[in-house]
Amino acid sequence: MATTETRGAIRIEDVVKIYDPDGAAVMAVDHCSLDIAAGEICMIVGPSGCGKTTLLNAIAGFHEITSGRITLDGEVLCSTDRPKSRPGSDRVVVFQNGALFPWKTNLDNVAFGPIMQGKLSKAEAREKALSMMADAGLNGVEHNYPGEVSSGVRRRIEIVRALMNDPKVLLLDEPYRALDSLTKSVMHEALLEIYYRNKVTIFFITHDLEEAIFLGHKVAIMTSRPCKPKKVLTVDIPHPRDYGVLTSKRFRELIEETNEAVHEEAVKAFQSGEKEG
Amino acid sequence: MPQQDKQPISPDMMIGILKATMPFQVVSEPLLRRIAAIGWKTTFRAGDTLYEAGGPADDLFIVVAGKIDHELQPGVHARRPMKTLVEGDVFGWAALLEKVPNRLAKAVCTEDALVIRINGEELLKVLESDPNAGDVVMSRFATMITRDYTVPDLIAQLRGIHRKLHARDPQGMNVTLYRVSRWLKSPKPYLMLIGLSIFFGGWYLFVEVLRLPRFREMPGITTVVAEWMSPNPTYGLSIYTGEYYQHILVSIWRVTQAFFLATALGVPLGLFLGWSRKFKDLVFPVFETLRPIPILAWVPIAIVMFVATESAVIFLTFLASFFATALNTMLGVESIDESYVRAAYCLGSNERQVFLHVIVPGSLPFIFTGLQISVGVAWFSLVAAEMVSGQYGLGYVINTSYTTVKYPTIIIGMITLGAVGYVTSAMVRVAGDYMMQWRLRELAMGAN
Ligand SMILES: Nc1ncnc2c1ncn2[C@@H]1O[C@H](COP(=O)(O)OP(=O)(O)OP(=O)(O)O)[C@@H](O)[C@H]1O
Ligand SMILES: [Mg+2]
Numbered sequence: 001m002a003t004t005e006t007r008g009a010i011r012i013e014d015v016v017k018i019y020d021p022d023g024a025a026v027m028a029v030d031h032c033s034l035d036i037a038a039g040e041i042c043m044i045v046g047p048s049g050c051g052k053t054t055l056l057n058a059i060a061g062f063h064e065i066t067s068g069r070i071t072l073d074g075e076v077l078c079s080t081d082r083p084k085s086r087p088g089s090d091r092v093v094v095f096q097n098g099a100l101f102p103w104k105t106n107l108d109n110v111a112f113g114p115i116m117q118g119k120l121s122k123a124e125a126r127e128k129a130l131s132m133m134a135d136a137g138l139n140g141v142e143h144n145y146p147g148e149v150s151s152g153v154r155r156r157i158e159i160v161r162a163l164m165n166d167p168k169v170l171l172l173d174e175p176y177r178a179l180d181s182l183t184k185s186v187m188h189e190a191l192l193e194i195y196y197r198n199k200v201t202i203f204f205i206t207h208d209l210e211e212a213i214f215l216g217h218k219v220a221i222m223t224s225r226p227c228k229p230k231k232v233l234t235v236d237i238p239h240p241r242d243y244g245v246l247t248s249k250r251f252r253e254l255i256e257e258t259n260e261a262v263h264e265e266a267v268k269a270f271q272s273g274e275k276e277g
Numbered sequence: 278m279p280q281q282d283k284q285p286i287s288p289d290m291m292i293g294i295l296k297a298t299m300p301f302q303v304v305s306e307p308l309l310r311r312i313a314a315i316g317w318k319t320t321f322r323a324g325d326t327l328y329e330a331g332g333p334a335d336d337l338f339i340v341v342a343g344k345i346d347h348e349l350q351p352g353v354h355a356r357r358p359m360k361t362l363v364e365g366d367v368f369g370w371a372a373l374l375e376k377v378p379n380r381l382a383k384a385v386c387t388e389d390a391l392v393i394r395i396n397g398e399e400l401l402k403v404l405e406s407d408p409n410a411g412d413v414v415m416s417r418f419a420t421m422i423t424r425d426y427t428v429p430d431l432i433a434q435l436r437g438i439h440r441k442l443h444a445r446d447p448q449g450m451n452v453t454l455y456r457v458s459r460w461l462k463s464p465k466p467y468l469m470l471i472g473l474s475i476f477f478g479g480w481y482l483f484v485e486v487l488r489l490p491r492f493r494e495m496p497g498i499t500t501v502v503a504e505w506m507s508p509n510p511t512y513g514l515s516i517y518t519g520e521y522y523q524h525i526l527v528s529i530w531r532v533t534q535a536f537f538l539a540t541a542l543g544v545p546l547g548l549f550l551g552w553s554r555k556f557k558d559l560v561f562p563v564f565e566t567l568r569p570i571p572i573l574a575w576v577p578i579a580i581v582m583f584v585a586t587e588s589a590v591i592f593l594t595f596l597a598s599f600f601a602t603a604l605n606t607m608l609g610v611e612s613i614d615e616s617y618v619r620a621a622y623c624l625g626s627n628e629r630q631v632f633l634h635v636i637v638p639g640s641l642p643f644i645f646t647g648l649q650i651s652v653g654v655a656w657f658s659l660v661a662a663e664m665v666s667g668q669y670g671l672g673y674v675i676n677t678s679y680t681t682v683k684y685p686t687i688i689i690g691m692i693t694l695g696a697v698g699y700v701t702s703a704m705v706r707v708a709g710d711y712m713m714q715w716r717l718r719e720l721a722m723g724a725n
Contacts, residue, residue, distance in 0.1 A: 062619055089625040099616035103638040103715050113624035116634075139420050140413040141303055147719035148409060153303045165624060182293050186302065 007073065008168035008201030010036040010059065015068030017054050028054040030226030041195065041202040043212035045262060046222030047269035052205045053096065055227060056171050060093045061085035072168065089113055092162035096173040098154055100146040106157050107142040113165040129164060136160050136194060152183040156190055163194065169201045185243065188215060196240055209262050213254050214245060221261050224269035231261050282320065286393065288313040294341055294393060297365045300417040308410050315399045321386040332380045334371035336394040340364055343390025349382045349426065356427035370422055372397025375434040496685045504685040512683035525697060527669040532655045535591050539598035539651055544644060547606020552636055568600045572658045576665050593662035598651040605647025609640025642716060645709030652705050656698040
């Protein structure tokens, strides 16, 4: 797949998002700035309800921002003047709870994007989908419906469905939250394998610090709501990585270095939750 | 061949290992558990030969640790006959081949190894218990053999999963048939028969045996059945009179027209109500004002509006169905998870495509619930409408039999109405199943 190094650089500048500004005025994101280089895996870690999904939705174009600016490869996606970007196949989202269409077979789900965009005919799209699924080790389930395969497989299919569109950025919202740890480790390796082949920029939200450090080039630890980076960590473990990394000394050190920051925010989030609820 | 130390292995460990292999990666937890139950572990020392080419192909192996050299014999025509197997590799797959009962390779341990072994026959039996998943596993085996072991397709013909019905075929009536066969195996049909017997038995008991005063005027079941089956019915209506069928046909035809009209108008209206906020704000208040008005209250207006009585009857039959369909369709659209819509936009759909590919199929389950209610209420309303006017129809039979004191005929009309109504609503359900195979399969999975 042809990718150049200038594809998929995201710049988040001073983004503010206030839900319901005339009423309850919930500030979800507060003057948040973050730079993600083209082809980088950027992991977003933060406590529950801090505003991670809100930030992702702003990049994806699902809702407006209150102020600030987000650019993709220098082009403005949204800004104070034009607060909502148009969702598009250059930034495909893999959803927190999964969004494969249950009424389409796995194959038709994967083939969906290019057919909608009129880029490929139905037959061509299916052929490409078949080969992409085979490459990702997903053969055998093409003609099943999503409801018939395990949740781990569904997540992988959803990622392949996103990659079918040759996106600049993959936006993943806690894709592996519901999986057991064994399946999770299989998924991580599968994701990295896909990444090494496609080299898209990945914006990956998670709760799990180990997951973040294992996968990411960069880990942004977010504050409790309103959300902005509290600490941005560069993970200096070289890619390609495999499971050996988990037991390496450097990995442990990085975990220790960041654990405190994460824990602190989690406690804050918990306490403010207690106040509200 | 060291068959000796077959030792049991903990299921959890086994599941973890299976999950990391190519063929079993995508298998659901419960099935993995059953596969784990037939697995054994064995250790080999460096230098041990696990099997020779030509030996009996019984077990399938998975490497947990260590190294094993795997050499396919020349007759197999593998592009790369030599392969060193490590953790997670699956070999001994000749045990699953269609045409070959013997080993095709020689396997020698080169570094002390722990392997899992599963008997091929037993594995097939487990896979047959869940043919959909079984097919997937076998197809992944085929891929593994041709891709990782570079064996030509011709040799890599795997044994088929024996299945009673091809529930996996996405087209055709198969899934529906499958569902019928499941239904026959479940206690449901027998409970249904028992329920019906209790009902009719109670009727017989109260009216004809105990002769309760409340039911004094009520015809007994034997009287009704005798009249119904009589070639010369006392009150003029039985299965031998042509009139009987004419009434049924006229009623069915009216319900059919009303039902299709209600569907053709109700589904699009519901879709737009759910899809467009503005449209809903405009239309829904009117809709909700008209909806609770009972059919009988519409009768005068219907008679005034339509010159032809037939149109008035159909209009009255149509009304309640239309409301039920539109309302359920709207709820169906509103029930669709926002993520599906967002995903479709992300994947480059425009608004029209989102409507066609997400909104319509996503609301189908609710639409069909609505349609089932719709046929039901159509029959309901039909009786009211036919009491008003018309010369034929089951509602007309019931009504005129009352005024002319033909009590058994009333009951014949009622039971016929119930039976025909039941059949039509079952037809709608079957149509729904046919159009939503994905849901059936999900339900079938859940039931396993
Ligand atoms: N539409 C909305 N209107 C008002 N408040 C909202 C809305 N959506 C989210 N919020 C609030 O904004 C905050 C951030 O929500 P968001 O979903 O972005 O959090 P998150 O970090 O993704 O949480 P989680 O880890 O639970 O997914 C939460 O407190 C939430 O209650
Ligand atoms: Mg979230």
